[in-house]
Amino acid sequence: MRGLALxxxxxxxxxxxxxxxxxxxxxxxxxxxxGQVSPLQALIDxxxxxxxxxxxxGTYEGDLVIDRPIALxxxxxxxxxxxxxxxxxxxxxxxxxxxxxxxxxxxxxxxxQDTSGIHIDAPRARVTDCHIRQTLFxxxxxEADGAVVERSRINGLPGRPPGEIGSGIHVWNTKGFRLEDxxxxxxRDGLYIQSSPGGVVRGNTARDLRYGIHYMYSDDNLFEDNxxxxxxxxxxxxxxxxxxxxxxxxxxxxxxxxxxxxxxxxDDVVADDNLxxxxxxxxxxxxxxxxxxxxxxxxxxxxxxxIYDSSGDNVFEGNAFVGNLTPLWLVGRRTxxxxxxxxxxxxxxxxxxxDGYADRPYRLSNVFDHLRGNMTAADxxxxxxxxxxxxAAERAFPVLDAVPVLxxxxxxxxxxxxxVPPLTPADRPAAARAGAAAWPAAMALGGAFVLLAGGRSPxxxxxxxxxxxx
Amino acid sequence: xxALWLCARHELLLAVRSRWLQWFAxxxxxxALLVASSGYILSGGHGLQDFAxxxxxxxxxxxxxxxxxxxxxxxxxLSPDRGAAEIxxxxxxxxxxxxxxxxxxxxxxxxxxxxxxxxxxxxAVQWSAGPYGASQFLVVVALSLALTAVFVTVAAALASxxxxxxxxxxxxxxxxxxVAVILFDLAALGVASLLKSGAASRLLITAALVNPVDAGRxxxxxxxxxxxxxxxxxLALLRFTGGGASAGAMIAASFLVWVAVPAWIAARRLGxxxx
Numbered sequence: 001m002r003g004l005a006l007x008x009x010x011x012x013x014x015x016x017x018x019x020x021x022x023x024x025x026x027x028x029x030x031x032x033x034x035g036q037v038s039p040l041q042a043l044i045d046x047x048x049x050x051x052x053x054x055x056x057x058g059t060y061e062g063d064l065v066i067d068r069p070i071a072l073x074x075x076x077x078x079x080x081x082x083x084x085x086x087x088x089x090x091x092x093x094x095x096x097x098x099x100x101x102x103x104x105x106x107x108x109x110x111x112x113q114d115t116s117g118i119h120i121d122a123p124r125a126r127v128t129d130c131h132i133r134q135t136l137f138x139x140x141x142x143e144a145d146g147a148v149v150e151r152s153r154i155n156g157l158p159g160r161p162p163g164e165i166g167s168g169i170h171v172w173n174t175k176g177f178r179l180e181d182x183x184x185x186x187x188r189d190g191l192y193i194q195s196s197p198g199g200v201v202r203g204n205t206a207r208d209l210r211y212g213i214h215y216m217y218s219d220d221n222l223f224e225d226n227x228x229x230x231x232x233x234x235x236x237x238x239x240x241x242x243x244x245x246x247x248x249x250x251x252x253x254x255x256x257x258x259x260x261x262x263x264x265x266x267d268d269v270v271a272d273d274n275l276x277x278x279x280x281x282x283x284x285x286x287x288x289x290x291x292x293x294x295x296x297x298x299x300x301x302x303x304x305x306x307i308y309d310s311s312g313d314n315v316f317e318g319n320a321f322v323g324n325l326t327p328l329w330l331v332g333r334r335t336x337x338x339x340x341x342x343x344x345x346x347x348x349x350x351x352x353x354x355d356g357y358a359d360r361p362y363r364l365s366n367v368f369d370h371l372r373g374n375m376t377a378a379d380x381x382x383x384x385x386x387x388x389x390x391x392a393a394e395r396a397f398p399v400l401d402a403v404p405v406l407x408x409x410x411x412x413x414x415x416x417x418x419x420v421p422p423l424t425p426a427d428r429p430a431a432a433r434a435g436a437a438a439w440p441a442a443m444a445l446g447g448a449f450v451l452l453a454g455g456r457s458p459x460x461x462x463x464x465x466x467x468x469x470x
Numbered sequence: 471x472x473a474l475w476l477c478a479r480h481e482l483l484l485a486v487r488s489r490w491l492q493w494f495a496x497x498x499x500x501x502a503l504l505v506a507s508s509g510y511i512l513s514g515g516h517g518l519q520d521f522a523x524x525x526x527x528x529x530x531x532x533x534x535x536x537x538x539x540x541x542x543x544x545x546x547x548l549s550p551d552r553g554a555a556e557i558x559x560x561x562x563x564x565x566x567x568x569x570x571x572x573x574x575x576x577x578x579x580x581x582x583x584x585x586x587x588x589x590x591x592x593x594a595v596q597w598s599a600g601p602y603g604a605s606q607f608l609v610v611v612a613l614s615l616a617l618t619a620v621f622v623t624v625a626a627a628l629a630s631x632x633x634x635x636x637x638x639x640x641x642x643x644x645x646x647x648x649v650a651v652i653l654f655d656l657a658a659l660g661v662a663s664l665l666k667s668g669a670a671s672r673l674l675i676t677a678a679l680v681n682p683v684d685a686g687r688x689x690x691x692x693x694x695x696x697x698x699x700x701x702x703x704x705l706a707l708l709r710f711t712g713g714g715a716s717a718g719a720m721i722a723a724s725f726l727v728w729v730a731v732p733a734w735i736a737a738r739r740l741g742x743x744x745x
Contacts, residue, residue, distance in 0.1 A: 170678035302700075325700075377674035378659060379703030380688060383530065386655030444611055445589025451482070 035083025038062035044070065055101075067092045074100035084108030087119035088135065091144075097126040097297060105135030107157055111166060116140040117154070120147060127152055128270040137166035141174045141196075150180040156187035169193035171199065171218075175281075181202060189214040189236075190228065193221065201226060211236040212250070215243060224248060225421070233262040234279070237269065237428075246272040249421050250279065259284040260301070263291065263311075271296060273419035282324065285311045294318050295417050302379070303329045305364075312336055317409065320414050325382055328364040328405055339364065339407035343414050351412040362410035473563040477571025478578065481547070485579030490546075494539055495583035502591035503530050510604050529690045532614045533683055537621045537650060540580055541643035544625020547576060549636040559745050566737040573733070580618045585611070609693040613686050620682045620728040621647075627732035631739030645740065650683045653684055675710045679720055682728045689721040 022280045038060050043053055051070045057076030063083050066072065070093075077100060082088035084106035088097065088318045098118065109115025117132030118139045124146040131153045138154030141147045154168040168184030171177055171193045181203040184190040190206025193199060194216040201223035206212040212228025212235055215221060219241045227249045230236035234250030237243055243266065248261035260279035263269065269291040276282045282301040285291070286308040297320045304324035307314070309332025320343040323329055327344060341357070349358035381387055485491045505527045548569075550559065559565055588611050624646060627637045658677035662670035678684045692704060692714070700707070712718035 142482065377671040377678075377703050378662070378708050379700040380674055380678040380707060381655050381659060381684070382703075383691065384655045384684065384687060384699065385534070385652045386659060389652060389656065390659070442593070444585040444592060448582045448585035448589055451578055451585070 016268075026217075035085030036062035038064040038080065040064055040072075040080075044068070044072075051095045063088055063090070065090045066096050066098075069093050069095035071097045071099070072101075073097075074102075077102050079104060082106055082108070082117075086113065087116045087140075089118045091118065091120040091125050093120055095125070096120075096122065097128070099126075099128040100131060101130045103130060103132045103135070104376040105133070107134045109136050111136055111164070114140050114142070114166070114211070116166070116170075120144045123147070126150075131155075131336075135166075138168040138172050138184065139170070140166075141169070141171045141177060143173045144171075144177065145175045147171075147174060147177045148180075149182060150178070151182065153183045154187065155185050156209070158186040162188040164424065167214075168206060170208070173195045174199070178202075184209070188233075193218045197221065205229075207231070211262075214238075215240040219243075221241055221277070227251070227421075229253075232258045233284075234260045234276070236262040236264070238262075238264040240266045240269075242268045243324045244270045244272075246274065247419055248274045249420055249423075250274065250276045251423070252277075255280060257281075259306070260298070263288045270294075273417065275299075275420050275423065276301070277423055281306050281329075282321075285314060287311060289313050291315075292317070295415070295419065296320075297322060297417060297420050299323055301325070303327075305329070306331065307335055307337055308332055308430060309334050314338070315340075318411075318415060319343070320411075320417060322414065325379065330365065330405060335405060337405070339405070341409050341411060342407050343411040344407065345414070347412070348409045349410070349412075356412060357409045358412050361406040361408050364405040364407065473561075474571040474574070477568050478562075478575035481572045481575025482578050485547070485576060486561060488528075491543070491579055491583055494580075495586050498535060498539075498583060499587035499590045501535065502587040503594055504529060504589070519610055528588075528610045529613065529687060531612060532617065532690075533687055534651060536580075536584065536614050536617045537683060538647050539583075540618045540621030541625045541628075541647050542640065543576060544573075544622045545629050545639040545643040546553040546636065548572060548626050548629040549639050549668050550630070550740070550743065552634050552635045553634065555633065556745055565740050569626060569630065569736060569740050570733075573622055573736075577619055577622050577644070579620065581615050583615050584614045584618065585606070588614070602682065606694045609690050612654075613690045616725050617682065620725060620732075621650075623729050623732040623736065627739065630736040631743035633743060633745055650681060654681045672710065673708055675707050678707070679711075679724050682725060685721045685724045689718065692717070 039062065040055060040060050041062070041064055042064055044064065047053055047068060047070050052071040052073060055072065055078045057078055059079045059081055061081045061083075061102045063086055064080065066089065079102040080088050080106045082103070082167060086109055088105050090102050091098075103117040105115065105117055109160045114137055115135065116137035116139060117135040118127055119129065119137075119142070120127075120140065121142045121144065123144060125141075125144055126148045127139055127150070129151045133155040134157060136157070138156065139149055139152070141149075149169055156168065165188050167189040168187040168273075169179055169182065169191050171191070172195060174196045177196065178199065179191060179201045179296040182205075184204065184206040187355075188209065189211040190209050191201055191204065191213040193214065197220045199218070201213065201221070201222045203225045205227045207227070207229040208433050209231050211222060211233045212231050213226065214236045216339050217239045221240070221243045223235075223243075223245045225247045229249070229251040231253050232255050234253055235245070235248070236333070253260055258279060259281040261271070261277035263281045263283070263285045267289045269288070271291070271293045271304050272295055274296045276296060277299040279301045280299040280303075282304040283293070284306045287310040289311065290313045296455045297319045299320075299322040301324045303326050305328045307328065307330055307332070309415040314337045316337065316339045318341050322343075322345045324345075344362050347358055347362045349360045351358050353359065493565070559568060588607070592607055625643055628642050628646065654677070658674060662673050665673060678688045688707070691700065696704075708714060708717055711720055
């Protein structure tokens with residue numbers, strides 16, 4: 001069964017990206033290499049375990065293998081310029097730490113060999129404050145239990161299709177890792193985590209890529225306070241259980257089938273206090289059970305929720321759904337997803353008893369949504385009066401009871417959700433940032449006065465004459 | 471030309487003096503202000519409701535109110551009544567020129583009233599929500615003026631050649647408004663739901679370009695929100711029309727046809743009318 005799922009996942013991923021799907025990856029890179037060897041290699045070869053090697057400012061061309069437990073510290077941001085034939089820095093011993101380097105991979109290497117800026121194949125490594133650019137993978141953690149990557153920055157290879165580049169931080173078969181305060185741009189997946197339980201991912205930003213964070217077969221993970229933007233999905237959680245995430249932001253995933261959050265066969269996830277805004281689909285759930293969504297904001301999506309009927313026992317409680325074109329697209333004929341105490345910005349039932357909840361349940365689906373499920377182009381009319389009229393008619397004459405999905409106790413006012421991170425002006429799409437509104441407003445006013453005054457100008461006499469003649 | 475301009479200014483003068491237009495300007499400004507400020511309130515301090523969304527709410531207002539106002543004012547003022555019209559059209563100026571002047575004057579008057587509303591609302595948004603969204607704002611203004619032009623000429627087509635039957639013209643105008651704003655969409659959706667998905671999609675996209683209200687809505691949303699406006703449907707539309715530029719051209723052409731054809735009908739009917 002697991003094998004079948006693996007195969008299916010592999011197919012799915014291959015279809016999505018054209019990339020070879022799931023590893024198991026090949027053996028770690030062969031250490032004999034055609035590429036140039038860094039001049040720093042001699043320093044490492046002479047070092048004893050526990051040594052601290054300080055590297056000063058400058059450019060060091062060639063690749064580096066660290067095969068003993070040392071600390072490599074750069075002062076003045078030395079640049080490690082790789083050979084372009086393989087990983088720039090390879091960590092092959094436990095307890096290695098690397099700090100303060102710029103690393104450039106020259107865009108070369110081999111995806112099948114996991115060519116990275118820093119490739120770690122040993123436990124308890126620590127990477128701090130490294131800026132990695134032009135590499136297929138940024139940092140690769142391979143069976144690197146207890147690894148820490150913090151305050152680092154990874155710029156991938158812009159313009160290349162996802163199938164031809166690797167992830168920003170790639171974690172494979174690693175227990176108890178920690179990834180904090182990193183910035184990742186233009187890679188395949190920002191943070192890719194496979195078969196790796198017990199990790200903590202906190203305070204990272206990943207944008208302009210395919211998936212912001214991507215879990216595969218990784219149970220018992222936590223991610224919080226991250227921002228994932230401008231991708232095909234903010235977070236893609238697949239075949240993983242008991243993942244907890246909170247206070248993250250999933251923004252501007254606007255492609256044709258993009259989603260803020262994508263769940264595929266993952267169970268017992270808890271999602272609290274996240275902001276999921278401006279996505280084509282807010283939350284996409286397929287084949288997933290017993291997931292709980294509490295106090296999140298889902299805003300400005302084409303579809304707030306897409307739920308397949310292969311899912312079950314999911315609960316939405318106390319969330320705010322604001323300004324979405326449609327609240328729910330149900331794929332299939334049934335759902336037992338439970339909605340209670342959520343706020344829906346298009347909910348218009350009154351609250352006569354004043355208890356803060358609308359007097360009647362909120363319907364997440366109507367005839368128009370049913371229509372648009374079958375015809376994409378119907379969305380062109382979604383904001384017209386006709387769509388509203390259809391909805392109202394259905395409420396009045398419920399003859400076409402498609403699949404009723406209800407929020408039994410919809411909130412009438414948007415709840416204050418202080419833990420949800422706000423959308424800052426820097427998050428606005430560029431188009432919305434252009435220019436001040438005051439000018440056109442003032443121009444409009446001015447134009448109006450000119451026109452209206454035109455009706456009463458000194459030429460009036462002549463027009464009065466006309467009036468009299470008329 | 472001078473005669474046309476004279477007629478336009480005459481019509482503008484009459485409109486500015488008219489209580490009805492003053493009321494329209496005030497109500498429109500009030501509604502625009504209400505929409506703009508409620509858009510801001512909805513943000514609830516979470517910064518979600520940016521100016522683009524306010525502009526979107528204004529689009530809804532414009533799509534409803536502007537065609538209605540243009541049709542009603544057009545029906546009321548452009549119907550040639552016994553008396554004044556007789557004298558006016560007796561002047562040694564072609565009837566079409568007089569008609570064109572009056573239509574243009576009415577367009578200027580309604581446009582001025584709308585600009586007043588937009589100006590007030592825009593300044594309010596600027597003051598309360600910050601300087602985001604100049605281009606969106608201009609899109610809404612342009613939409614409003616385009617719809618005014620279309621429905622004033624449609625009203626002229628309805629009104630010309632019906633001397634002394636103002637009530638009937640007004641009734642017709644209301645029917646036209648109802649069809650344009652809601653019935654057309656319902657019919658398109660209804661028919662489309664009976665077709666296969668490819669044909670349905672083509673029908674709906676064509677419908678969205680043909681009806682001026684839908685064309686205006688489509689153009690405004692695409693201009694304001696980009697392809698995010700209708701999700702997958704935007705992409706379907708762009709693929710159908712062959713890109714953003716040609717979609718814009720088609721919508722502009724739709725508007726032009728909706729001005730030109732009713733104008734031609736109006737001129738023809740007026741030419742034949744026994745005044």
